[in-house]
Amino acid sequence: MTLGPLMIDLEGPSMTAAEREMLRHPLVGGVILFTRNYADPEQLSALVADIHATRSPRLIVAVDQEGGRVQRFRTGFSALPPPRRIGHEYDANPKAGLELARSMGWLMAAELRARGVDLSFAPCVDIDYGMSFITDRAFHGDPDVVGALTTAYAHGMRDAGMPATAKHFPGHGAVVADSHLTLPVDRRELADMAGDLTPYRRLIANGLPAVMVAHILFPAVDDAPSSLSVRWIRDVLRGEMHFQGVVFTDDLSMGGAAAAFGDVVTRATRALSAGCDMLPVCNQRAAVLELLHRLRVQPEPASGLRLVRLHGRGEWSPEDLKNRPEWPRAQEWLQRCAAAPALRLDSGR
Secondary structure (H helix, E strand, C coil), X not given: CCCCCXXXXXXXXXXXXXXXXXXXXXXXXXEEECHHHCCXXXXXXXXXXXXXXXXXXXXXXXXXXXXXXXXXCCCCCCCCCCHHHHHHHHHHCHHHHHHHHHHHHHHHHHHHHXXXXXXXXXXXXXXXXXXXXXXXXXXCXXXXXHHHHHHHHHHHHHHCCCCCEEEEECCCCCCCCCCCCCCCECCCCHHHHHHHHHXXXXXXXXXXXEEEECCCECCCCCCCCHHHCHHHHHHHHHHHCCCCCEEEECCCCCXXXXXXXXXXXXXXXXXXXXXXXXXXXXXXXXXXXXXXXHCCCCCCHHHHHHHHCCCCCCCCCHHHHCCCCHHHHHHHHHHHHHCCCCCCCCCCC
């Protein structure tokens, strides 16, 4: 059985019989975990092992563990700084900022891999234009700095055996509206978005494994939101930018997606036709069940091959983690990040 295009969620810290049956459905390829699925590190290890045991090839287990205000697992895990803090360190000392970015990418990924989690949806590569709800999830306001820091962060993740997922393509930094609630509109021309695409170009040149596409409408580029857009995904991302990895949509149950085009089956069909490989559908069990019953998918062998490459690598154990040479330096950085940065810039530029 190959991995299907749907990534679904669970209701609690262990699987129910009904959920186990859903995970065996051929349309399912992954599971995304939230705070409600977490009690402690040992419970997480058991849950992930249970998920992995349901299928072969095993399902991809993912989480949002960026640091700062977006960190689903906290007790028993390091308190990761927000990406903006890494940007402040770069402003004070570029070399130190790059080292911090790589160290935090490694630490985030290593702690998750020690519990079996395959993937964290990180890093966030949005540019801080001082207007978006993204705020301190953005590393910086300078596209070249964002490119440098996120590439270092992705390299740290790779060192820990985890593939990076850059988000939110093509850029969430220049819109005020929150795509969790509604469909943002960005009226810039494609030529005016060179800065937003700069970090992606650098990451792609360094072998970026995955991208998450935002629910944003760019009417000067296409009449469909980027997550459902052939123009953005097949033409720009894969064609012009030569990206060969996995394309995720952002959560298809978000307000930005629901405000777009049709019911969840219509949206999923359009996203897959536009070139997406995997579609997270979260916090709406009725929508998941509808997709499992009604979505019709023509298998794409290339997509299946891309998806299996997202499995985490290496056999990490919690006991070995603190014996790794990267661990003490990461702890030093955490202590430094807990203090005020040497330089503060309001916009991160």
